[in-house]
Amino acid sequence: MQTFILALYVLIWPLISLAVLAVIGIATVKDIQVARREKRELV
16 A cells, blocks of 8 residues: 555656646746737747
């Protein structure tokens, strides 16, 4: 049981990291699109 929990813990963290990275990436792309639409710089 302890091995299963440890394996689950090790396998879940990359999924959480990937989800966070995806959210950041999608938000950045949306910000770029809005900036282009409004003809302004992103920064």
